[in-house]
Amino acid sequence: MINNLSAIIYMDGNGLYVWVCLLVLILILGINIYLPSRRLKKIYKENKTNGL
Amino acid sequence: MKSDIYNWFFLILKRDLLIAFRRSSTYITPLIFFLIVVSFFPLALSPDQDFLRSLAPGVIWIAALLSSLLAVETIFSEDFKDGTLDEFFVTNEPSFVLVFAKVLCHWLITGLPILLASAISSIILYLPASSFLPMICSLILGTFFMSLLGAMGAALSLGRSAILSSIIVLPFSIPTLLMGTAVVSSAINNQDYSGFLLIMGAMLAIGIPGLCLLTVEAILLNYE
Amino acid sequence: MSRIWNFIKSWTVEMGSPPLFFQWSSKALPWLAIISIIVFSIGMVWGIFYSPTDYKQGDVYRIIYIHVPSAILGQSILMFMAICGFITVVWRVKISGMLIKSAASIGASFTLIALITGSIWGKPTWGTWWVWDARLTSTLILFFIYTAIIGLHSSLDDKTKADRAISILSLVGIAIIPIIKKSVDWWYTLHQPSTFTLSSAPSMAPDMYQPLLVCVLGFYLIFAFLLTMNLRAEIVFREKNKTWVSKQYLNRQKNDK
Numbered sequence: 001m002i003n004n005l006s007a008i009i010y011m012d013g014n015g016l017y018v019w020v021c022l023l024v025l026i027l028i029l030g031i032n033i034y035l036p037s038r039r040l041k042k043i044y045k046e047n048k049t050n051g052l
Numbered sequence: 053m054k055s056d057i058y059n060w061f062f063l064i065l066k067r068d069l070l071i072a073f074r075r076s077s078t079y080i081t082p083l084i085f086f087l088i089v090v091s092f093f094p095l096a097l098s099p100d101q102d103f104l105r106s107l108a109p110g111v112i113w114i115a116a117l118l119s120s121l122l123a124v125e126t127i128f129s130e131d132f133k134d135g136t137l138d139e140f141f142v143t144n145e146p147s148f149v150l151v152f153a154k155v156l157c158h159w160l161i162t163g164l165p166i167l168l169a170s171a172i173s174s175i176i177l178y179l180p181a182s183s184f185l186p187m188i189c190s191l192i193l194g195t196f197f198m199s200l201l202g203a204m205g206a207a208l209s210l211g212r213s214a215i216l217s218s219i220i221v222l223p224f225s226i227p228t229l230l231m232g233t234a235v236v237s238s239a240i241n242n243q244d245y246s247g248f249l250l251i252m253g254a255m256l257a258i259g260i261p262g263l264c265l266l267t268v269e270a271i272l273l274n275y276e
Numbered sequence: 277m278s279r280i281w282n283f284i285k286s287w288t289v290e291m292g293s294p295p296l297f298f299q300w301s302s303k304a305l306p307w308l309a310i311i312s313i314i315v316f317s318i319g320m321v322w323g324i325f326y327s328p329t330d331y332k333q334g335d336v337y338r339i340i341y342i343h344v345p346s347a348i349l350g351q352s353i354l355m356f357m358a359i360c361g362f363i364t365v366v367w368r369v370k371i372s373g374m375l376i377k378s379a380a381s382i383g384a385s386f387t388l389i390a391l392i393t394g395s396i397w398g399k400p401t402w403g404t405w406w407v408w409d410a411r412l413t414s415t416l417i418l419f420f421i422y423t424a425i426i427g428l429h430s431s432l433d434d435k436t437k438a439d440r441a442i443s444i445l446s447l448v449g450i451a452i453i454p455i456i457k458k459s460v461d462w463w464y465t466l467h468q469p470s471t472f473t474l475s476s477a478p479s480m481a482p483d484m485y486q487p488l489l490v491c492v493l494g495f496y497l498i499f500a501f502l503l504t505m506n507l508r509a510e511i512v513f514r515e516k517n518k519t520w521v522s523k524q525y526l527n528r529q530k531n532d533k
Contacts, residue, residue, distance in 0.1 A: 011335035014400055018324065018338050022342060024392050029498065037505065219427060220427070220445065224421070230459040234459075266448060270444050274437075
């Protein structure tokens with residue numbers, strides 16, 4: 001089982017390329033999720049400090 | 053009162069040309085800029101004849117694109133600053149005609165010097181004489197399309213920095229660059245180039261009504 | 277017929293009004309997130325772990341499940357933006373202007389993903405990080421167009437004006453994209469014979485093709501999710517001085533805590 005898993009991760013030496021691609025994808029999508037939520041939070045905080 | 057559209061068109065064209073001719077820098081700057089950019093390539097790369105000949109289409113076209121965008125923001129910005137543009141839009145005349153006249157004027161004061169400069173550069177870059185005519189034809193079509201695109205960029209970035217309009221316009225000018233270099237390099241290699249010229253003409257034919265209308269829309273953004 | 281049209285028009289206008297949109301999207305957003313993440317994960321796991329190995333390229337071809345959907349998304353988001361741009365220019369619908377602004381950054385992100393994964397894929401197959409292949413080149417130009425659109429929007433202070441400015445730009449973009457693709461193809465054949473194409477979709481085995489379809493669907497759902505998030509942030513940002521924002525948004529936040 002462990003052998004099998006490491007074979008999948010290694011992918012005959014090409015694994016690094018595939019995993020880096022996946023990492024890039026998740027990273028950029030993550031930034032896209034993080035930025036709007038940070039923007040919303042910022043406005044929320046501003047509203048709060050303005051005394052509502 | 054209903055005046056003739058042609059009269060209106062020629063009135064604006066004449067006015068803009070007159071303003072441009074009173075200030076000689078408007079039509080000399082693109083010419084000099086073009087020649088300087090072209091002369092940099094042999095200096096930076098190699099003065100070898102065959103090498104320069106293979107490089108020539110690209111060099112001439114890059115210089116043409118850059119120098120046609122050099123003064124593009126002046127198409128509308130001066131009239132916008134002193135309020136003349138407001139007056140033009142207040143009149144009952146179609147604003148489409150106004151934009152087209154301004155684009156044509158810009159092409160006359162930058163496109164024609166570019167053609168002259170490219171004729172000189174074709175000599176200093178050792179272009180064969182047979183490729184001279186296709187180069188001029190493609191440059192006429194291409195620089196006019198660049199003037200249209202530049203007018204749109206200038207209208208969108210009205211009152212903003214001049215570099216913004218170039219950054220907006222340059223990605224959209226890539227098909228013109230590719231087609232233009234394809235025409236010249238096919239002519240050098242004695243291949244058929246008419247197809248590329250026809251595509252450039254088709255782009256211009258769609259661009260004149262389409263881009264002029266969008267430019268009108270972009271100018272109107274500033275009057276709300 | 278006209279009654280149906282009027283109904284559609286009034287319904288979309290009503291649902292698209294910022295306060296109402298904010299209300300119903302806050303209910304729909306969790307569901308959208310769950311569905312999109314499930315489909316996305318199914319596609320990824322199926323593609324990367326269970327699809328057969330390509331006999332020519334080995335396992336590296338599995339990048340296709342990331343590269344091709346993001347390239348497709350990069351193009352179709354520009355098309356989406358052009359449709360929104362047309363609506364903004366013609367009918368001046370407020371929310372479509374915000375939509376086009378929110379979609380621009382997502383489209384640029386997907387195009388960037390396609391570029392990066394394409395060049396990572398190029399390293400083991402071509403031996404270099406970058407090849408001036410026709411598809412990679414036109415994707416690069418697409419990325420430049422996105423940056424031009426985003427740059428124009430951020431340079432204008434009046435945001436409704438900026439919306440309409442980028443609508444115009446995206447309309448030009450959608451008209452010029454087919455020309456760019458065609459001319460890049462010609463340019464490519466003029467300079468070098470096409471020896472190897474990155475992805476030959478029609479000749480793919482069904483075992484490889486089916487996970488790709490799931491991946492594309494998952495990417496579209498992710499796009500819808502990201503777009504909704506971006507749009508909500510945009511709406512609150514634009515209308516933060518209006519009373520409905522402070523009422524609804526603050527109330528929701530309190531209920532969450």
